[in-house]
Amino acid sequence: MRTLDRYIFRQLILPIGGAVAALTAIALLSQSLTQFDLVVERGQSAWVFIKITLLSMPQLAGLIFPIALFVGTLVALTRMQGEHEFTAAYASGMSLMRVAYPILRIGIYLTLISLMVNLFIQPLTNRAMRQELFDVKNDLLSSLVKEGDFATSPTGLTIYVQRIDQNGLLRQLFIRTDEADGRDRTFAAREGRIVKVDGSSVLVMRNGSNQQLTEKGVIEHQTWDQASFDITSYFASDDYLQFKEGDRYMHELLFPINYAYEKSIRGKYVAEANARLANPLYNIAFVLLAIVSVLGGRFSRNGYAQRIGVAAIIALTIRIFGVVVETASASAWVLNLLQYIVPMIPIFVCLHLIRKHDGTTGRVHQATRRDRTVLQPL
Structure with missing residues (x-):
């Protein structure tokens, strides 16, 4: 049997x-x-x-x-x-x-x-x-950044990216922040990448410059090979995993x-x-x-x-x-x-x-x- x-x-x-x-x-x-x-x-x-x-x-x-x-x-x-x-x-x-x-x-x-x-x-x-x-x-890159479009977050951050590679590299990016005192800042860089540092989202930019209006009304311009910009506060979300x-x-x-x-x-x-x-x-x-x-x-x-x-x-x-x-x-x-x-x-x-x-x-x-x-x- x-x-x-x-x-x-x-x-x-x-x-x-x-x-x-x-x-x-x-x-x-x-x-x-x-x-x-x-x-x-x-x-x-x-x-x-x-x-x-x-x-x-x-x-x-x-x-x-x-x-x-x-x-x-x-x-x-x-x-x-x-x-x-x-x-x-x-x-x-x-x-x-x-x-x-x-x-x-x-x-x-x-x-x-x-x-x-x-x-x-x-x-x-x-x-x-x-x-x-x-x-x-809640990914910053996928929730806001779009190729070839100016996108603005509810907190006043405007970002533009010409191209996004499959590995997450941002090409030809522009950023403008809406400051409370009216002294807005702008960033322009050849490339950048969003990375996590101690739970915060940091935009690491290379080969770029930034401009900011001083208290005297003079535009301050700086160029750099690499700069970091903490963008966590601009993308604050009250969503939680349920x-x-x-x-x-x-x-x-x-x-x-x-x-x-x-x-x-x-x-x-x-x-x-x-x-x-x-x-x-x-x-x-x-x-x-x-x-x-x-x-x-x-x-x-x-x-x-x-x-x-x-x-x-x-x-x-x-x-x-x-x-x-x-x-x-x-x-x-x-x-x-x-x-x-x-x-x-x-x-x-x-x-x-x-x-x-x-x-x-x-x-x-x-x-x-x-x-x-x-x-x-x-």
Whole structure:
């Protein structure tokens, strides 16, 4: 029996792995398109773009794994059924439940992986992604400086840059500060770069000059090879990094800090916590739907397109309904129980159909053996 389990397991690994890889590639493409403005509009590097795209992937694992498991299992089972491999297993006395055991085991493995991702990896990567997006939003270079445009901050700093290189180097820049005493300063430099020094943003300029009007009304002009200008105060921001419910660990969702804001959205926290525990169950539900659609009925030489189509519609309906229930649970706590019931219903129904099929198959085998016994004396 172990040899057959390993054989079925090997036959399923490649189609399921291929489905996971294909869906992951599609999800990466989708996420990259949504984050493409980081490079186009905010002038971020390709590494920041790739990093944010990859960090957003774990939260999609709950959608990718069940679908990949369903598609990969259907491909493998259809091929094996068409080659009469399961017919030989039934003839040797194996039941459908025994044949389905190694297939179901793969679904259990992916369920445990999804659970680990939801509980630990997703909040970890989401926090890192949120930090990256926060840094991009508050990046002085991307928030204000635009190539070929004069931009003015709310504090009165005007800056012009002719060109911005991919490495963040500013070419041909001009700066004017609006001083309270009316003695404005202007800076002109061939190149410059914004760097962090002890938490402050400092503009380091090279090959330039500055002008300032003195108290006597005389313009003071200086030239230099390198000069530094602290621009932190001109870009003061009251924004702060705030983690959403998808960025929090389970203990933070179930036992939030007693702030008025968090108490007001406690329903979202509870719904998110239950969703992380319930969503992995869709892996088992979808793999059982694939088993029943191919092996849960009579052998058909014309294929199983109709049964597979019905199973696909059922899987899609269940998953959409699960998303609706998850969203509604944020406003009604009692609906959180439905998050577990929705995937459990197809699990119990499929297990019942498998046992029913085993009972029918067993009676057929017993009748066949009786007929053989009666015919033997003849």
